[in-house]
Each structure stands twice: as C-alpha cells, then as structure tokens.
Amino acid sequence: MARGISLSLPLLYLALLCTSNVFNIAAAQGTEADCKPRANLPEVGECIVESADDPRVDDSPAILATFQRCSSNSVIRFLPTNYTVHTPISLIGLQKVKVLFYGNFLLPDSISEVQSAINTTQNPPSTYATPWIYIQGSDVSIEGSTQIEYGRFYGFGEQWWHSGTRTLRPQLATFNVTNGFLSNLKVIKPIAWGWNLPGQNIRVENHFVDAKPDNATRDDTQSFPFNTYYDQDKGPRPDNTNQTSTNIRTFTFKNIVGSLGTNWTDGSCISNPCWNYVPGLDEPKAVILDLLGHITSGH
Numbered sequence: 001m002a003r004g005i006s007l008s009l010p011l012l013y014l015a016l017l018c019t020s021n022v023f024n025i026a027a028a029q030g031t032e033a034d035c036k037p038r039a040n041l042p043e044v045g046e047c048i049v050e051s052a053d054d055p056r057v058d059d060s061p062a063i064l065a066t067f068q069r070c071s072s073n074s075v076i077r078f079l080p081t082n083y084t085v086h087t088p089i090s091l092i093g094l095q096k097v098k099v100l101f102y103g104n105f106l107l108p109d110s111i112s113e114v115q116s117a118i119n120t121t122q123n124p125p126s127t128y129a130t131p132w133i134y135i136q137g138s139d140v141s142i143e144g145s146t147q148i149e150y151g152r153f154y155g156f157g158e159q160w161w162h163s164g165t166r167t168l169r170p171q172l173a174t175f176n177v178t179n180g181f182l183s184n185l186k187v188i189k190p191i192a193w194g195w196n197l198p199g200q201n202i203r204v205e206n207h208f209v210d211a212k213p214d215n216a217t218r219d220d221t222q223s224f225p226f227n228t229y230y231d232q233d234k235g236p237r238p239d240n241t242n243q244t245s246t247n248i249r250t251f252t253f254k255n256i257v258g259s260l261g262t263n264w265t266d267g268s269c270i271s272n273p274c275w276n277y278v279p280g281l282d283e284p285k286a287v288i289l290d291l292l293g294h295i296t297s298g299h
C-alpha cells in the first residue's frame with residue numbers, strides 16, 4: 001500500500017525490458033522473438049483501421065466502426081501513419097481484443113476545439129476529467145509499435161500550459177479493462193492526465209511520456225508539468241489522516257529511466273507551498289515515491 005505517489009519531472013521515460021507476452025489473446029506465444037523486429041505485415045483475418053491520411057479528415061468514425069465490427073476475438077491493426085482523432089471516442093464491450101497500435105493518434109491542436117468536444121462528449125468521466133479515449137472490456141491488449149515514431153498519442157498540450165488554460169482539459173484515455181496489457185505506448189505533449197487505469201489486472205510495459213517543455217527555462221516557470229497526487233484546483237492538500245490517500249496493491253515499479261535537462265523547473269506549482277512539497281526534502285525534486293516503509297520493498 002502506498003500513501004502517495006508524486007512524479008514531477010519534465011521528461012519521464014519509463015523503459016522496461018522487453019519481455020514475453022503477458023497473456024495471449026491471439027494464438028501467438030510470447031517468446032524472445034517478440035523483442036526482435038518483425039515484418040509487421042497484416043495477417044489474414046485482422047481488422048485494419050484505415051486512415052484518410054489527411055489531417056483535415058477526422059478518422060474517429062472509421063476507428064469506431066472498426067472496433068464495433070471487431071469487438072470480440074479479434075486483432076485490430078493500425079497502420080504506420082497518423083490518424084486524426086478529432087472526436088472523443090468510446091471503445092466499449094471489447095472482449096479478447098488485441099490492438100496492434102502501429103500508427104499515431106493526433107488530437108486537435110486547437111485548444112478551443114478540444115474544449116468544445118470534451119464539453120459535449122458522452123465518454124464516461126473520471127474523477128478529474130473526461131477522457132478523450134474511453135476503453136472498456138476484458139482481455140484487451142494495446143501493443144504500440146516498437147518504432148519510436150509510432151505508437152504515439154499527440155496531445156499538443158504544451159500550449160495549454162503556456163496560456164495557463166485549465167478549463168475543460170481532457171484526460172487522454174481511460175483503460176477500464178479486466179485483464180489488460182498496454183505496451184510501447186508513447187504519450188507526446190499531453191494536455192494533462194495521461195492513462196487512467198480503473199480496471200483490474202493490468203500490466204503496463206515500456207510506457208513513454210514526453211512532457212518536456214520545449215522552451216521553458218528555470219527563470220520562466222511557464223512550463224510543462226507531469227504530476228500525480230492531488231488537484232490544487234480543488235483546494236489545499238487534503239489531510240492524510242489515515243495514511244491511505246492513495247491505495248495501491250500488488251504494484252511493481254521496474255527499470256524506471258528518466259532524463260532531465262539542466263536547470264529543470266516545474267511550472268505545476270499554483271499553490272504555495274507547491275503541491276509536491278515534502279517537508280525535509282531538498283528542492284527541487286524530480287521524482288517522489290512516497291511509500292509506506294513497512295509494506296514496500298526496494299531492489
């Protein structure tokens with residue numbers, strides 16, 4: 001059980017070792033061969049999501065239609081190209097679906113377009129925000145491309161922080177799945193929250209987040225935060241009287257890798273002290289794992 005987990009850093013790169021498949025939705029057995037480049041050609045029977053290959057054309061209806069057609073016992077493949085996802089989508093009732101996410105999703109790069117779409121979507125909201133992508137089902141895996149330029153979710157989020165826009169921010173995705181697997185997904189300049197995992201028995205591997213401010217400096221703290229803990233917009237940090245404000249069970253962090261620029265800073269502080277203030281720690285902090293000592297173990 002952990003009391004609180006705080007992550008605050010401009011660039012968090014979680015690199016986990018390549019391992020075999022967690023569970024098999026399709027017939028393939030996980031082997032070391034999974035780590036090697038594959039031909040990645042579509043196989044007979046796969047459901048291919050077509051892209052218009054035109055940034056002005058919203059691919060959301062085509063994505064929805066494919067998931068509705070192939071919602072069980074299927075392999076859904078995204079091709080190595082950009083998909084314009086300008087409408088929030090709900091992919092629900094999935095059963096035994098393996099998604100080969102070899103393309104990219106592009107959210108609108110217009111703040112007002114995002115706000116207006118998230119204001120009207122029927123996607124089930126999370127505690128803090130409504131997800132742009134809602135996924136619900138059982139035995140669902142989403143395997144991103146092993147190539148760095150694919151398997152990406154482009155949020156165009158940095159501008160929200162430059163302009164201090166905090167209304168109608170979407171969360172990227174909710175993965176409300178029993179027996180789920182996410183791998184090789186890359187979150188690029190998210191607007192705010194990334195993946196929410198309210199489901200059960202979910203494994204995440206090789207998750208990459210680029211929330212690096214491209215032009216912020218130490219002295220100009222207009223920058224791009226990455227954090228989880230509590231929402232300062234909702235008021236002061238709540239009393240953690242029972243030492244259980246975050247309760248995580250059977251959770252393993254492995255091989256966390258990150259990098260920080262020189263003179264990195266954190267523009268997420270809109271309260272004083274900052275949301276991530278921990279008495280007795282040096283400032284600034286990159287990563288805080290605030291765990292209850294007697295029930296955690298370190299390696």
Ligand SMILES: *[C@@H]1O[C@H](CO)[C@@H](O)[C@H](O)[C@H]1NC(C)=O
Pocket residue numbers: 080081082104106154
């Ligand atoms: C996809 O979109 C991103 C972000 O706009 C861009 O950097 C990239 O070049 C695009 N890739 C393709 C294949 O069009």
Ligand SMILES: *[C@@H]1O[C@H](CO)[C@@H](O)[C@H](O)[C@H]1NC(C)=O
Pocket residue numbers: 115116119168
């Ligand atoms: C959001 O929806 C509410 C209620 O329909 C409306 O009053 C408000 O103007 C909308 N805001 C935006 C930014 O679309």
Ligand SMILES: *[C@@H]1O[C@H](CO)[C@@H](O)[C@H](O)[C@H]1NC(C)=O
Pocket residue numbers: 124126136174176198
């Ligand atoms: C997750 O899906 C279940 C149905 O399987 C639903 O009852 C629950 O409300 C959903 N939770 C969230 C956070 O969306």
Ligand SMILES: *[C@@H]1O[C@H](CO)[C@@H](O)[C@H](O)[C@H]1NC(C)=O
Pocket residue numbers: 162163215216217220222
């Ligand atoms: C970064 O660029 C944005 C957009 O041009 C601007 O609003 C912001 O002030 C810039 N920040 C810094 C630190 O230069």
Ligand SMILES: *[C@@H]1O[C@H](CO)[C@@H](O)[C@H](O)[C@H]1NC(C)=O
Pocket residue numbers: 241242
């Ligand atoms: C703390 O635990 C007590 C006893 O179990 C419970 O009544 C109370 O609601 C808890 N407080 C919070 C903030 O969770």
Ligand SMILES: *[C@@H]1O[C@H](CO)[C@@H](O)[C@H](O)[C@H]1NC(C)=O
Pocket residue numbers: 218262263
């Ligand atoms: C980092 O900040 C210090 C103190 O403000 C400054 O002296 C130094 O030049 C900065 N270094 C870089 C690389 O910006």
